[in-house]
Amino acid sequence: MSGRLGVSDCVILLSFESVFANGPIDLFEPHPTKKNHWRCVGRRDDVVIFSSGAKLLPMLVEKSVVSSSLIASAFLVGHGRPFPIVLIEPMTQPVSDTEQHTMLSQIWQHIRQCNQASPAQGQIASIDHIVLISTTEDLRNAKGALSRNRVIAQHQNAIDKVYQSSTGLGRRNLLQRLDVEI
Numbered sequence: 001m002s003g004r005l006g007v008s009d010c011v012i013l014l015s016f017e018s019v020f021a022n023g024p025i026d027l028f029e030p031h032p033t034k035k036n037h038w039r040c041v042g043r044r045d046d047v048v049i050f051s052s053g054a055k056l057l058p059m060l061v062e063k064s065v066v067s068s069s070l071i072a073s074a075f076l077v078g079h080g081r082p083f084p085i086v087l088i089e090p091m092t093q094p095v096s097d098t099e100q101h102t103m104l105s106q107i108w109q110h111i112r113q114c115n116q117a118s119p120a121q122g123q124i125a126s127i128d129h130i131v132l133i134s135t136t137e138d139l140r141n142a143k144g145a146l147s148r149n150r151v152i153a154q155h156q157n158a159i160d161k162v163y164q165s166s167t168g169l170g171r172r173n174l175l176q177r178l179d180v181e182i
Contacts, residue, residue, distance in 0.1 A: 027040070027046075027057070028040055046058065046059065048076065048077070048078050048079045048084065049079060049080070050078055050079075050080070050081060050082060050083065050084070050121060051080055051081055051082050052082065052121075054121035055121075056076070056078075056084070056119065056121050056122045058075070058076035058077075058084075058122075060118070060122070061074075061076045061084070061086075061114065061118050061122045062074045062075065062076055062086075064114040064117060064118065065086060065088070065110070065111060065114055067110075067114075068107065068110040069091065070090055070091055070103065070106055070107055070110070071088055071089070071090060071091065071107065071110075072089045072090060072091050073088075073089040073145075073146050074086055074087065074088050074089070075087040075146075075148055075151055075152065076122065077152055077159060081163055082163075082166075083125060083129070083166075084121070084122060084123075084124060084129070085124070085129040085130070085131060085159065085162050085163075086111070086124050086129065086130055086131070087131045087133050087151060087152070087155055087158075087159070088107060088130060088131065088132055088133065089132075089133050089134075089135050089146065090103060090107075090132055093134055094132070100132065103132070104127060104130060104132065105127075107130060107132075108127040108130065111124050111130065128162065128165065128166075129162060131155060131158045131159065131162065133151065133154075133155050133158075135151070138150070139151055139154060
């Protein structure tokens with residue numbers, strides 16, 4: 001992963017034996033405002049590995065997706081699956097089907113822009129691959145942030161439904177079909 005997409009492993013040189021058996025697992029990027037400073041952006045074990053073998057650091061896509069004022073948080077999922085989908089916590093929950101449709105359309109336009117800067121394996125291919133989620137306090141950690149594992153577990157049925165609706169279609173066929181429909 002080192003050096004890809006602006007994210008690097010942190011290498012600590014010690015005069016004694018290395019304290020890392022398999023290398024460090026924290027990933028860092030240059031600090032945006034402090035020269036010669038780095039900030040931790042995630043862990044190497046956060047990598048999503050798709051069924052094709054392609055690898056992706058979801059935090060890079062998520063960071064782009066949450067730049068919209070409509071989106072409070074986002075989680076890209078797809079480990080062991082053929083393509084990614086994104087779970088989105090909107091800033092405000094839609095109260096009607098019409099409001100939800102309008103919100104999804106606006107979010108889809110934003111995600112299409114994000115896709116332009118995302119690696120091919122991290123692109124969200126369809127509006128159908130967006131799942132709006134509602135959250136409760138039990139999905140938050142002690143710092144108040146949403147817990148990825150809890151959110152995914154809570155919404156596993158919705159995730160499975162997205163993948164089941166795409167069963168039998170290869171990613172290429174799915175993308176070709178979507179180019180016609182959207």
